[in-house]
Amino acid sequence: MHPLTPSKDPxxxxxxxxxxxxxxxxxxxxxxxxxxIAPAMLMLVVVALVPFLYTVYLSLHEIRHxxxxxWAGLANYRTLLANPRFWHSAGISLLFIAIAVPLEFGLGLxxxxxxxxxxxxxxxxxxxxxxxxxxxxxxxxxxxxIMLAGSWGLLSYNVIERFGILTxxxxxASPSLALYALVLVDVWQWTPFMMLAxxxxxxxxxxxxxxxxxxxxASDLQAFRRLTLPLMAPLMAVIGxxxxxxxxxxxxxxxxxxxxxxxxxxxxxxxxxYKTVFDFWDLGPASATAVxxxxxxxxxxxGFYQIARRKLGAF
Amino acid sequence: MSAKRRMWMSLLAIAMMAxxxxxxxxxxxxxxxxxxPYAGRSITILDEVxxxxxxxxxxxxxxxxxxxxxxxxxxxxxxxxxxxxxxxMLSGRGAYxxxxxxxxxxxxxxxxxxxxxxxxxxGNKALTNPGLDRADFIExxxxxxxxxxxxxxxxxxxxxxxxxxxxxxxxGHAEEKTAFKKKYGYDLAPAKTLQQMRDIAEFFTxxxxxxxxxxxxxxxxxGIVMEGIKGGTTLWTVLNAFVKNFGGDIFDAEGKPTVxxxxxxxxxxxxxxxxxxxxxxxxxxxxxxxxxxxGNGIAAQTLAWSDFVLGIDQPGKSKxxxxxxxxxxxxxxxxxxxxAETEPSGIVISKHSKQPExxxxxxxxxxxxxxxxxxxxxxGGAGVPIRNSTWALPSVKQSKFAGLYVAxxxxxxxxxxxxxxxxxxxxxxxxxxxxxxVGLGKKTADQAMKEGQEKVQAICAKCxx
Numbered sequence: 001m002h003p004l005t006p007s008k009d010p011x012x013x014x015x016x017x018x019x020x021x022x023x024x025x026x027x028x029x030x031x032x033x034x035x036x037i038a039p040a041m042l043m044l045v046v047v048a049l050v051p052f053l054y055t056v057y058l059s060l061h062e063i064r065h066x067x068x069x070x071w072a073g074l075a076n077y078r079t080l081l082a083n084p085r086f087w088h089s090a091g092i093s094l095l096f097i098a099i100a101v102p103l104e105f106g107l108g109l110x111x112x113x114x115x116x117x118x119x120x121x122x123x124x125x126x127x128x129x130x131x132x133x134x135x136x137x138x139x140x141x142x143x144x145x146i147m148l149a150g151s152w153g154l155l156s157y158n159v160i161e162r163f164g165i166l167t168x169x170x171x172x173a174s175p176s177l178a179l180y181a182l183v184l185v186d187v188w189q190w191t192p193f194m195m196l197a198x199x200x201x202x203x204x205x206x207x208x209x210x211x212x213x214x215x216x217x218a219s220d221l222q223a224f225r226r227l228t229l230p231l232m233a234p235l236m237a238v239i240g241x242x243x244x245x246x247x248x249x250x251x252x253x254x255x256x257x258x259x260x261x262x263x264x265x266x267x268x269x270x271x272x273x274y275k276t277v278f279d280f281w282d283l284g285p286a287s288a289t290a291v292x293x294x295x296x297x298x299x300x301x302x303g304f305y306q307i308a309r310r311k312l313g314a315f
Numbered sequence: 316m317s318a319k320r321r322m323w324m325s326l327l328a329i330a331m332m333a334x335x336x337x338x339x340x341x342x343x344x345x346x347x348x349x350x351x352p353y354a355g356r357s358i359t360i361l362d363e364v365x366x367x368x369x370x371x372x373x374x375x376x377x378x379x380x381x382x383x384x385x386x387x388x389x390x391x392x393x394x395x396x397x398x399x400x401x402x403x404m405l406s407g408r409g410a411y412x413x414x415x416x417x418x419x420x421x422x423x424x425x426x427x428x429x430x431x432x433x434x435x436x437x438g439n440k441a442l443t444n445p446g447l448d449r450a451d452f453i454e455x456x457x458x459x460x461x462x463x464x465x466x467x468x469x470x471x472x473x474x475x476x477x478x479x480x481x482x483x484x485x486x487g488h489a490e491e492k493t494a495f496k497k498k499y500g501y502d503l504a505p506a507k508t509l510q511q512m513r514d515i516a517e518f519f520t521x522x523x524x525x526x527x528x529x530x531x532x533x534x535x536x537x538g539i540v541m542e543g544i545k546g547g548t549t550l551w552t553v554l555n556a557f558v559k560n561f562g563g564d565i566f567d568a569e570g571k572p573t574v575x576x577x578x579x580x581x582x583x584x585x586x587x588x589x590x591x592x593x594x595x596x597x598x599x600x601x602x603x604x605x606x607x608x609x610g611n612g613i614a615a616q617t618l619a620w621s622d623f624v625l626g627i628d629q630p631g632k633s634k635x636x637x638x639x640x641x642x643x644x645x646x647x648x649x650x651x652x653x654x655a656e657t658e659p660s661g662i663v664i665s666k667h668s669k670q671p672e673x674x675x676x677x678x679x680x681x682x683x684x685x686x687x688x689x690x691x692x693x694x695g696g697a698g699v700p701i702r703n704s705t706w707a708l709p710s711v712k713q714s715k716f717a718g719l720y721v722a723x724x725x726x727x728x729x730x731x732x733x734x735x736x737x738x739x740x741x742x743x744x745x746x747x748x749x750x751x752x753v754g755l756g757k758k759t760a761d762q763a764m765k766e767g768q769e770k771v772q773a774i775c776a777k778c779x780x
Contacts, residue, residue: 065427066405149604150596152611157534173543173598175362261545262598263752278398278743281405281423 002206052294059287066283076288086289088264089272096179097247100186105240107187108194113224115195115204124201130194137189137252144185145257148172176259176264182266185253190246194239199234202228237308241301248297269293338630346381346680350586353673354383360677361400362662364390365622367473370693371681378680384673404429409667412674415472417660418460418732419739421690422780424663424736425463431664432466436675444679451684451702456659459731461676463780470662470682474503474701476644476730477552477656478722479512480609480624481505481616483640485519488528494518505640508648509560512539512616516592519615538592540614543754544601548620550747552656555730556618557580559654560647565746565771566734570779573769574746575761584760587753598755610635611643619657625697625716641718643725657730697722736778745770 059076062069080086096257116121132140147155150170160171205228213223251270254260260267260275269289276286347693362368368390375388389411400414403425407770416424424430437443449457458472485491486503495503499514501508506512516538521527523534542549563578573579590597594608606623608614608632621641630636644655662681664674680686687705691698696714698705700723711720735738749763749770759768771778 005671065423066402066431150594150599152608152613153596156596170596170599173755175752175755258599259544259546261748262753262755263545263748265759275744278394279744280738281401282741 055287055290058283059291061284063283063287066281072284076284077292080285080288080292083285085264085267086269086272089269091265092179092265092267093248093250093269096183096186096250097244100183100190101240101243101247103183103187104191104194104243105236107191109198109236111191111195112198112202115199126196129196131192132189133193133196135189138256140185140189141253141256144188144253145172146259147191148181172258173262175262178262178266180259182250182254185257186247186250189253190243194243195223195234197239198232201232205231233312234308237304237312241304241308245297245301245306332778344440346378346676348446349442349444350382350673350676353383353670353676356670357672358668358670358677359387359389360413360674361389361391361403361409361411361664362398362727363393363396363473363660364526365473366697367622367690367694372464372689373693374686375691378677382676382680384677386677392404392639398489398614401630402668404665407667409665410671411665412668412670413469413662413664413678415422415660416469416630418658421460421463421468421661422735423737424535424737425468425735426780429666430468431668431671432468432667433675434467436672437467439672441622442672442675442679444683446684447679448684448704450500452682453620453701453727455702455731456657456727457701460659460661463735469661470678471659471701472662472682473658474699474727475658475660476621476723477548477556477618478604478621478624478719478726479616479642479645480619480722481515481640481642482612482635484635484638485528485615491528492752501655504533505642506645507642509557509645510648512645513585513634514750515539515590515616516589520592529751534613535594537594537614538616539589539610540593540600540605540617541589541597542600542602542605543590543593543597543617543751544599544604545748545751546744547601547654548658550743550750551658551733552618553583553586555654555656556644557586559652560645560650561585562650562652566743566778570603570734570736570777572742572768572771572775572778574771575764580760580764583750583753583764586750587756587760590754590756598751607641620658622699624719626720628716637715641722643727645720653729655726655729657727659730659732685737703732708735710736734778735780738775738778741774742771742778745774 058068060072061073062072062075068235115125119125135143145153147153148171150156150173153170156170171177209227209231212221213227218226250268250271251274254268254271255274258266260271273286273289273293276282277288280286334523354557362371372390375386378384379386396415397417397420400411400416401420401424402408403410404414404424407429412764416430416703421430437449452471453474456474459469460471486505487713492503495515495518498518501511503518504513506515518538519527519536520538521532524534525532527536533571542552558564558579561578561582563573563576563582565572565574565579567573594600594613602623605617606627609617609619610627612633612635622641624641627633628636628639646653659712662669662678668674682701684702684704687700687702688708688710690712691700691705691708696708696710697716700706700711700720706720706724711717714720737744746767749758749767752758753760753763
């Protein structure tokens with residue numbers, strides 16, 4: 001028998017009776033729904049929209065010593081786009097995402113499928129899986145520094161050096177390897193999260209289609225391809241998008257483990273922005289960077305959203 | 316006299332000075348009298364957290380008790396002190412009356428005009444302790460940091476410095492001494508020159524299975540370890556402990572970039588050549604990792620910040636505690652001018668402070684001879700002096716770190732504050748990545764310095780104020 005747990009029939013959603021009558025909008029509930037979402041919207045406006053609009057404002061002005069000066073038009077954007085370091089950091093971020101997220105996705109899904117097979121001690125394994133995800137990035141960075149530090153790191157000494165791999169250098173000090181080490185750290189931290197999210201999704205799939213497929217003689221692989229993947233697609237789209245956004249923002253581990261080096265081998269866009277603001281106090285180009293990144297991500301997320309909504313039925 | 320007893324006596328002395336006629340009061344001045352117009356006022360001070368500053372915090376109630384001025388003495392980590400303090404001063408928010416500044420910050424903040432000069436306060440006889448003795452501050456640290464265009468900006472507060480640090484047990488080993496003399500023709504001793512440091516690095520670099528001081532090594536041993544991370548103080552050590560000793564610099568007298576001058580290339584090449592005698596992970600070693608590696612006993616020598624040495628050369632912190640030797644940062648055997656990496660840091664009054672007089676009194680008290688004495692006594696003779704008179708304190712002379720203090724004194728003679736360049740952090744960030752790549756063998760010194768010159772010129776055509 002297929003191990004998937006049948007889902008329960010969802011109880012019908014009960015809403016308060018329409019009270020608004022005429023003029024209450026399409027729902028007929030009047031101001032009530034707006035009142036419910038008002039605190040959240042207000043909070044969103046205060047903590048997200050206002051700072052964002054202020055950032056746009058800053059990006060269009062000359063800023064010297066943190067004092068807003070004259071209107072600068074698109075000068076800060078021109079400075080930014082002409083800066084090879086910005087493009088280099090964008091390339092690093094994209095490479096990081098391109099390797100880390102698919103790995104986390106694949107390993108997470110694989111692990112979730114294994115967990116879903118009724119693995120023994122699941123009640124112990126699942127809480128343990130939460131540990132890397134729950135750790136603060138600073139703790140994760142320190143932990144991996146201890147693991148990968150050249151000459152004395154637990155992993156670098158006992159595994160890499162003892163077996164004669166990578167002698168004469170260290171993983172975090174190697175321009176060609178440091179980024180992959182950071183990917184490894186990210187995969188270590190976030191794969192369990194993906195695994196648990198997918199596992200929760202698998203647990204909620206309806207059993208009936210699998211029973212029908214079994215009656216029709218479908219193999220496990222066919223059931224996975226024809227049923228599991230399509231049914232899980234909306235969840236995968238949401239989790240994938242969230243992870244992409246989060247991976248693009250990675251900062252703490254890079255800052256602590258390599259500082260963007262060696263050279264600029266691991267300088268992500270987040271680190272570039274941080275340095276431009278807090279080290280160089282170049283607030284004009286830094287604001288422009290934030291806006292450009294936002295536009296890029298908005299375009300990407302919106303495209304992803306539209307595709308996921310139309311093709312996968314997500315969102 | 317025990318350290319504890321000395322501390323109590325010093326505390327008593329400062330309390331007496333504050334309220335009763337004492338050495339300063341003999342000239343009709345006391346903190347109590349000076350603070351009378353400001354009693355009951357509150358000031359907020361931002362300083363960096365290290366064991367030294369934590370000791371300073373414990374003394375603050377003495378000042379409050381004597382003056383009636385309420386002090387909120389906040390300690391934050393290195394990065395936060397820079398970002399939060401700088402943001403507060405530049406934005407004009409004025410949450411802090413005084414902020415601790417590292418010397419690379421001075422250029423930006425002087426350019427922004429947010430540091431309050433203290434010359435008027437220094438000249439105010441009611442406020443200034445006649446026993447302040449500014450001539451006693453260690454030079455060139457104090458003046459290079461606090462003086463600019465004829466004005467004085469704050470006080471020298473902390474006086475970090477890089478010293479030469481080596482394994483005394485290896486240097487004293489008879490077989491090693493003989494072998495070294497045979498190979499290099501002079502006695503094995505703490506390096507006085509960069510060339511000697513290179514010879515020592517080469518001599519002590521050994522592979523696993525080879526002998527070191529009569530013992531068979533069960534892992535590789537390295538002749539030298541240095542800070543190599545992209546960030547921290549890697550670049551400053553390269554510039555001040557190597558480049559300037561080779562006669563180079565990154566700016567000329569007018570402040571224009573001179574990154575690719577031949578002396579700089581030669582010095583960076585010399586520094587990068589030392590990497591072949593260093594542990595493989597050096598490119599990720601920060602100023603904190605270097606002392607740790609020395610404490611772990613896998614390297615023969617280093618250039619390291621002396622205040623970090625204080626945390627390692629202690630029983631229970633390293634199995635080699637008590638076996639280390641120290642010296643001033645080495646000179647260039649062929650060099651005409653000597654230089655050492657030091658980081659004089661200051662405490663300055665924010666232009667936005669609404670309590671400059673009360674703040675000035677507190678800052679003056681922090682750097683006062685008596686307070687400095689108590690600070691050293693309280694920390695068991697472990698600290699970094701800002702005053703010449705501190706070298707003569709019994710707690711310093713009789714300290715187990717007496718050898719380290721001699722080395723500090725030597726380094727401090729040849730170090731000064733960083734150039735006052737508003738874009739210094741950006742310049743540093745470009746150059747540190749390049750020198751690191753030279754160390755890793757990814758670029759030649761010539762390529763890196765040429766690239767550095769182009770990049771620094773793009774940041775600032777005239778970099779210093």
